[in-house]
Amino acid sequence: MSHHRTPLGSTFLISIRESFIALLPFILAASFISLILALFEVASVKDPLLIQITHWLGLFSFQLSQLFPLLALISLSFHFAKHLHLSAMVVCALALSSLLALHIPTFNNGSNTNYITTLLGDPRAVILPILAAYLLRPLTAINAWKLVTGKLLSSYLKQHLNSLIPTLVCFVLLLVAGALMTLVATWTLAPLIETFSNEDLSAQLFVRTLLTHLFWAIGVHGDNAYLLLTGMENGAQLLAPQLTTGQFINLFVIFGGSGATLSLLIAIFIGTSDPTSRRLAKIAAPFALFNINEILIYGLPIVFNPRLLVPFIAAPLVNFLIAYAAIATGYFSFNGHPFPWITPPLLNAYIASGNISTALLQVGLILVSTCIYLPFVKRLTLMPERHDVDKELVKRIQLNDDIGRVIERQYLQKQSESLRAEIDLEKTIKDVLSGDLQLHYQPKLSLETNQVVGFEALLRIIDDAGTIKGPYFVEAFQRAGYSHIIDRFVIDTVAEDIASWEQEGFNPKISINLDPNNITDPQLLGTLIDRLGSYGPRIEIEILESAFMLELDRIENSMARLKALGFSFLLDDFGTGFSSLSLLSRIKVDGIKLDRSILENANELKGRILYRQTCYLCRSLGFNLIAEGVETAEQADFVKASGVQYVQGWLYAKALPAAQAKAFSLSRKPSS
Structure with missing residues (x-):
């Protein structure tokens, strides 16, 4: 049974020990001054200068001794607060303010501006900080008194805001406890002193x-x-x-x-x-x-x-x-x-x-x-077991402090990152608005016929200097919750280009990338159907596997509506991050795009085995395969031998503006 009671006692003893150890430099200095004064007294110094020094040291030593209870109050407040996971400032303020309040003279006693010098001799000066800590701890645990419960504020700020009501209640309890100490001392000691004086x-x-x-x-x-x-x-x-x-x-x-x-x-x-x-x-x-x-x-x-x-x-x-x-x-x-x-x-x-x-x-x-x-x-x-418990308690307290510091540091880091993200977002928005946002189309070719079978629509931005840049801004827009703006731009631009090509007698398939979170958004889904519903059989929507991991049921409901209009779906970037093989047996997509990263690993034997086996598995499950990132003829031969039907990559063409994409497609057709 004593083992279960040890942590509470150990917390108390550790707090006491550390509180007074922290005061050791002050104690050593005060003791040293006392020793010098006593030696001067023994020596009976006669020199006027030494007499002045002795007088000054005597007054200084007296003031130091008067200051010690205040320092002890502060140190006790800090260390008990630390070990009981409270705000040191709150505990110290409670102990000091309650001590001051207990010594404020009444109107009947008149004004006494020097009462602070007497209150520090009060034994309650070292009892109140301990009492304040142990009273405040259960009071702060009352959920009904917490003013802030959200996760948006700093834990440090939240701690102090939530301490308001417990602090007020604790202050009242401390005043009552302090007054009761005085009454008990008066009732018990006064008769004893009277009896004592006659002994x-x-x-x-x-x-x-x-x-x-x-x-x-x-x-x-x-x-x-x-x-x-x-x-x-x-x-x-x-x-x-x-x-x-x-x-x-x-x-x-x-x-x-x-x-x-x-x-x-x-x-x-x-x-x-x-x-x-x-x-x-x-x-x-x-x-x-x-x-x-x-x-x-x-x-x-x-x-x-x-x-x-x-x-x-x-x-x-x-x-x-x-x-x-x-x-x-x-x-x-x-x-x-x-x-x-x-x-x-x-x-x-x-x-x-x-x-x-x-x-x-x-x-x-x-x-x-x-x-x-x-x-x-x-x-x-x-008492090794008690000593071990003390050490374990110190470790737990240190761990809690470390976790608290890490949480606060992470919060501040997130705040800093959020601020930087806002600054970057503002700059990115300005770049996008000042630049020329376009859709370029990367050809997708059949390995069997070597002809273009479709395009992947990819965002590009042309800056003031005419430099073409990739969609570096997409991630910033997604973090800020603006991805639907980009997706609407893609949908509208694809709809316009398809309509323009259709008038020219050119009817390719187009793959578009949408933010997974927007696939299930009713408004964007409505825009997609309104603008591209009539071209459904010629539209492929590429979805990241992470979308299926999070909301498979909602994704499949949206896919069912679009498939009814002829849309098809591709699983994009398969092989990046973590790929769940069990997912392949559940999702209803038409094809799988193999990410370029697993093709790059095919330079080694294990990488080639993995690529071939992945292709075999996907084809066995009935999926069409598209290899991304094909840049050399050797890679083209390898993916073809592995059972891949379609390819994209710089070996054939980069993403091209609409007119150049059409021209490239026509150039790959066999001459009649």
């Missing part, structure tokens, strides 16, 4: 240790939050002769920083082989010696990490109880010498007491805390 000093210190570490566990500076919450500062009170409570905490409870993380470092070095944890521990070690441990707290992280929260809280509490009991025996004495909070363990013990026994007590506490951390650190690395 003896040891109990107050124990509760303070517990609360500060609970705050650290959710990413909030523990001491600052404690003072903000209780308004109590008991660090200067004497717990034992010449030992203040503040010194007691620094000496025996939080060596290495909050959580007694010096012991965590030791546990990592001796209890794990995980390279990432060990590398981070090496980076953190120099700072931890001076009791600066933000790198561990936010880098591992410890924040929101259920795997390390128990020892992080338990170790300082156990240290407190042992040290308090030891000092209560009266065995340990202190001399009252002050020491800075950055003084390394053992050294601070010797300064405060002047004897080795206090330092040995620290060593014992460090060992106890290390023992507390060690099983949790080992468990952290003795």
Whole structure:
């Protein structure tokens, strides 16, 4: 059962870990500045310039610490949004705006323009982005709230448009949740604080240790939050002769920083082989010696990490109880010498007491805390199946991100291609309008008689310079949905040329190419019948096999109407793309045109075998065969030997204007 619950927990932990790892450069910089300030304090600098620098660094360090909750809010928003497949901007805006709204003063409290400086100390600053992400995710899945469902818009644009209603609802829910947190905290903590203030000093210190570490566990500076919450500062009170409570905490409870993380470092070095944890521990070690441990707290992280929260809280509490009991025996004495909070363990013990026994007590506490951390650190690395799930989750998240980027990139590419196509189409239309669009006729000859038996009508355009060009524009017109315009031009021009030839006593068969999509169009079908219906027995319509693949029933209905008027049909470009042999048994065409590409392959043995077998199959099924692209006498002999009856190609003639086509046809007739 736990295996099925792992992905959700892993998503949470991965998001937390990445959120605070992203802040490591900031944490390192802030820690380094804190270390410099502490060293200046120990050195008691007298130089006026150094004093000014120290003052400036102190103010800068304070401002950095104030900025950290905002950076944490942004980072948490981004990483939770990424792993839950949400908009990072929406999650961040929700978390920040709800936090601001919760701190806006009421009219009764008067105007407070500095409330932003106080809201960043609110523990909810690190809770709201997580809550926003987990609330927004199910809300965005509600289909009824989606404003855009079409496929024409960018997925990125569609995502944000569809986030409108869920965002508004989530904002309201966050305000309610934030207000409830305040009420719960007030109801539960106020009585505790009142009771707590009346307890003896040891109990107050124990509760303070517990609360500060609970705050650290959710990413909030523990001491600052404690003072903000209780308004109590008991660090200067004497717990034992010449030992203040503040010194007691620094000496025996939080060596290495909050959580007694010096012991965590030791546990990592001796209890794990995980390279990432060990590398981070090496980076953190120099700072931890001076009791600066933000790198561990936010880098591992410890924040929101259920795997390390128990020892992080338990170790300082156990240290407190042992040290308090030891000092209560009266065995340990202190001399009252002050020491800075950055003084390394053992050294601070010797300064405060002047004897080795206090330092040995620290060593014992460090060992106890290390023992507390060690099983949790080992468990952290003795969970290969959990680690594998984490890695698989990261892969899935990365895959989803990659797919999202590809989809968006493809959309943008399509938009770019569409724009280019529109520009090209506009240019093509101008070329067609400025040029002379014509029909030329390529002769089709019988291999048996060597005479012309018909023509294929082919589009040509003559530009301003008189250059004849092929129908390069047809594909652009088809993509733009203008193919019916071209087809009407072909139908009208063929009708005019046939009528003209008929008056001259010349009555050839004409093959025309039509867009497969237009064969089933009632309007174009009507135009075809009106203009060429009376010449039906002399008209062949060439259809690509792709048309039969898509709409065989509709194509056959249109073919039946035209066959009733005498039209015949040819399967065009057979052998290109994929040719379905099963299609040959179903379609009702009169002949098949073999594409020039399979004839070109006949230069090799396998190509010749394929060509011959294709011809044999088609003839066995009762189809006439027309070979396209015959350019040499050898090819003509080969296709004739393969059973082909009719040929087209440059060996005989290119596509010719109507008058030249007629002349060519007449020239091939035997002299009487």
